[in-house]
Amino acid sequence: MNELLRSHANTIVAGAISQVQPHEAVRRVLENRRFDAGRLILVAVGKAAWSMAQAASEYLGSRIDDGIVITKHGYAKGPIGNLTIHEAGHPVPDQNTFSATAQALALTKELKPEDTVLFLLSGGGSALFESPLVDPEELQSVTRQLLASGADIVEMNTIRKRLSGVKGGRFALHCAPAHVLTVVLSDVIGDPLDMIASGPACPDTSTCATAKRIAEKYTLALSPQAAALLKQETPKTLDNVETHITGSVRELCRAASNVCRELGYQPVVLTDCLDCEAREAGRFLAAVAKSHQEQENSLAFLAGGETVVHLTGKGLGGRNQELALAAAPGIAGLRDTAVFSVGSDGTDGPTDAAGGYVDGETAAALAAQGTDIFQVLRDNDAYHALERSGGLLLTGGTGTNVNDVAVVLIRR
Numbered sequence: 001m002n003e004l005l006r007s008h009a010n011t012i013v014a015g016a017i018s019q020v021q022p023h024e025a026v027r028r029v030l031e032n033r034r035f036d037a038g039r040l041i042l043v044a045v046g047k048a049a050w051s052m053a054q055a056a057s058e059y060l061g062s063r064i065d066d067g068i069v070i071t072k073h074g075y076a077k078g079p080i081g082n083l084t085i086h087e088a089g090h091p092v093p094d095q096n097t098f099s100a101t102a103q104a105l106a107l108t109k110e111l112k113p114e115d116t117v118l119f120l121l122s123g124g125g126s127a128l129f130e131s132p133l134v135d136p137e138e139l140q141s142v143t144r145q146l147l148a149s150g151a152d153i154v155e156m157n158t159i160r161k162r163l164s165g166v167k168g169g170r171f172a173l174h175c176a177p178a179h180v181l182t183v184v185l186s187d188v189i190g191d192p193l194d195m196i197a198s199g200p201a202c203p204d205t206s207t208c209a210t211a212k213r214i215a216e217k218y219t220l221a222l223s224p225q226a227a228a229l230l231k232q233e234t235p236k237t238l239d240n241v242e243t244h245i246t247g248s249v250r251e252l253c254r255a256a257s258n259v260c261r262e263l264g265y266q267p268v269v270l271t272d273c274l275d276c277e278a279r280e281a282g283r284f285l286a287a288v289a290k291s292h293q294e295q296e297n298s299l300a301f302l303a304g305g306e307t308v309v310h311l312t313g314k315g316l317g318g319r320n321q322e323l324a325l326a327a328a329p330g331i332a333g334l335r336d337t338a339v340f341s342v343g344s345d346g347t348d349g350p351t352d353a354a355g356g357y358v359d360g361e362t363a364a365a366l367a368a369q370g371t372d373i374f375q376v377l378r379d380n381d382a383y384h385a386l387e388r389s390g391g392l393l394l395t396g397g398t399g400t401n402v403n404d405v406a407v408v409l410i411r412r
Contacts (some may be wrong), residue, residue, distance in 0.1 A: 044068030046122030123187025125197025274305025287332025315381020318349025
């Protein structure tokens with residue numbers, strides 16, 4: 001392993017994530033805000049919910065009359081004022097999800113026009129905030145089917161919002177006539193508000209026809225009740241909502257570029273809209289690395305977004321780990337060259353890793369151990385291969401969630 005490049009990868013990951021924490025973004029929305037004399041109820045949902053709620057609590061203090069925080073298991077970092085903290089399942093909702101959402105709905109029931117719901121929303125909310133309109137086990141099954149099929153986040157959320165009592169604008173309708181002030185940390189490419197966490201407080205732009213097409217495309221197994229719900233339109237207008245987007249993958253790419261520059265690399269952002277198969281992205285970034293080997297300056301190429309994985313095996317991994325491992329054969333033997341990819345939330349798939357790292361020495365090291373990278377990818381078992389090569393990126397929960405960033409490093 002190239003120890004210098006591995007050290008630089010760790011520095012870039014840590015530095016970039018530190019620059020996209022939600023605390024400052026939430027403060028910017030709230031600092032000049034004056035609330036009516038009515039009640040102020042805080043509802044924070046998503047992987048960054050705890051950090052966002054902490055920022056709001058520090059600024060508003062006792063002005064918050066009541067509130068609830070719903071985040072992923074292991075992501076809460078202690079009590080916050082008078083708020084109730086819940087941890088729940090992700091990427092598949094669990095019973096904690098359903099019970100915590102029920103409490104949030106109870107907190108925001110029968111509000112008055114002078115009341116305000118401060119709704120802090122971040123990625124992961126589709127799994128963490130759920131009141132199913134079908135049997136909970138079927139909702140979990142549909143989620144697993146979509147995850148395994150390689151459906152992208154927009155396709156997944158188009159289906160999930162139609163099976164939910166809080167998605168697709170229904171939570172905002174539930175809160176009416178109270179005003180809903182929504183602060184969003186975006187984890188969806190292009191920041192479509194109705195797709196971030198399936199848009200609990202946003203009018204839905206998708207259609208029943210689109211939902212039907214997606215269900216047919218992935219041959220989803222649906223009950224008659226679920227199939228009927230796909231034919232029902234979701235709310236298209238909401239009059240009680242004000243929304244502010246406070247973060248996105250663009251900021252993550254910009255932050256990573258800043259750290260690369262500090263380390264002596266000339267950064268180039270290839271895209272902040274990466275949206276393809278993880279393996280394709282890995283092979284593409286390896287090709288980028290190959291084509292710039294003769295450059296005299298140290299270079300860093302960055303691609304932000306969110307790839308997908310089609311599950312063909314029963315191994316362990318995630319999209320960032322699969323992207324990195326897929327790049328390893330393409331950069332094999334290249335001098336002082338590495339590729340790594342990381343999820344800004346600190347988790348990648350059902351693992352404890354945030355992503356993966358490979359360099360020009362990785363393929364040979366794995367081959368010496370008898371590991372066939374191509375077979376590993378067919379088995380979707382990138383985690384164990386990267387573990388053997390020392391390529392797992394481990395950050396723990398980061399408190400933010402603004403998509404992924406993949407980086408090519410060429411040191412000269």
